[in-house]
Amino acid sequence: MLSASELADRLARNAEAVCRRYLSAGRRIGNYWIVGDVANSKGRSLYVHLTGLRAGKWTDAATGQHGNLLDLIRETCGLVDFRDVADEARHFLSLPQPVPVALREDDDIGSTPANRPAAEQARRLFRMSQPLAGTLADRYLRQRGILHASAHASLRFHPCCFYRDLLTGSRTSYPALIAAVTDAAGAITGVHRTWLDKDGDGKAKVEDPRRALGHLLGNAVRFGFPVDGSVPILAAGEGLESMLSLFQVMPGMPMAAALTVNHLTAFVPPPGCQRLYIAADADAAGRHGIEGLSRRAQAFGILPLVIASELGDFNEDLRRLGPDRLTASLRQQLAPPDAMAFLRA
Structure with a gap:
């Protein structure tokens, strides 16, 4: 037995x-x-x-x-x-057990050998991408109210990024917004892809228009970090566009997008961090991520502070309520010295 x-x-x-x-x-x-x-x-x-x-x-x-x-x-x-x-x-x-079908999420850049490590594939895809300014991805983000995304070195554009249907195994290609996932030292460990409609009508009409590749655990897409990666104050949250929206009105505060609730819980704050603002999405899964990251921050001796969107997430706040309303809402939630230092006047 x-x-x-x-x-x-x-x-x-x-x-x-x-x-x-x-x-x-x-x-x-x-x-x-x-x-x-x-x-x-x-x-x-x-x-x-x-x-x-x-x-x-x-x-x-x-x-x-x-x-x-x-x-x-x-x-x-x-x-x-x-x-x-x-x-x-x-x-x-x-019962007789079927042999599982190997559904690979590995060959999204066309000529990558199947046994190439995912982090290496991610770095290769990022190198093959081009600067964001003036591209379809830049226009997509501007339509979402994010006006200065091309200033971020972590964001690039790929005009023909392979998309694999994980159920059928078929492949097509679409233009894509590519975001570099990095560790605390700034090394690229993965990428996040947002496939876009070729005619500029938002995201591509596929089942999973957003997908990550590589090693995400503990890492994030980062904006506004200094070269040495050490920051006393930063904000971390789940969604890429949500964190870019926060950066739109708080351009001086370093930001980290962990991409999923579970990876937000596992995010490792950088050296020297004293206060960590956790950007809260308005759902149950978001609350789970907040609780997990709060415990992790406290274990590192970091003060966790929660900032909440009024609507579903901060990109929705930016688009539907406008930057002035978003700024006013954040002014009520940040510590006064941080509001003075980071919010646009």
């Missing part, structure tokens, strides 16, 4: 098959299975690691729930007694 840990290990070796059976409303994206929640709802809040040392581990960013695949079977099947959970797991493991 297999123990609980042995059952969990066996399930983890078949993590994708477990997800396809018990979380059929989700789908594979890269090395994760993404779904709405343990009730098998459609969405993107719950993610399951499919490979590596954390294979089989899952987290729901909206609720904070987490566990292994035994816990997942218990939740999805509504079981209470461990004996019933173990019986269901043993039954699943007795």
Whole structure:
């Protein structure tokens, strides 16, 4: 009779098959299975690691729930007694298991060998991109109220970036906004891509117009950081456009966009940081990210302070309420010396 840990290990070796059976409303994206929640709802809040040392581990960013695949079977099947959970797991493991299809999120720049490390692919894609000024990506951001994005060295434009449909494996290409993800030393560890409509009508009409590549954990897209990376005060948040919107009205404050709630929780503040403003999106997952990063900041001896948007996020505030209203709202939330130092008059 297999123990609980042995059952969990066996399930983890078949993590994708477990997800396809018990979380059929989700789908594979890269090395994760993404779904709405343990009730098998459609969405993107719950993610399951499919490979590596954390294979089989899952987290729901909206609720904070987490566990292994035994816990997942218990939740999805509504079981209470461990004996019933173990019986269901043993039954699943007795079934013929399909060989998982390798859906690669690796060859997005055309000629990249499949075994090239993701961080190297990301650096190569960034090198192949061009300066942002005057491009379709620059115009896209201006339409979003972000007027000075071309001043950021971390943002570039690729006119023909491959997009892979993770369900069918088919590839097409679209112009894309490329953002460099960097570590505390400024080294590029990944990129974030926003595929754009070729006719200038916002984002490309694909299922996932935003996608990251490379090593994101602890890192971020950064704006306004000094060369040595040491800053006493900065703001960190989830979305790229949300943080660019904040920079629009606080151009002197360094900013970091972690790109997802889970990566925001894991963001590593730079050396010398004393105050960390956490930009809050107005949803449950955003609150989870705030709590996680607040605990991390406090562990480093950094004072965490939350700044909240009035609408869904700061880009929505900038576009719908205008820069003056956004500035006034931030003036009420920043520490007075920071409001004086960083907000536009």
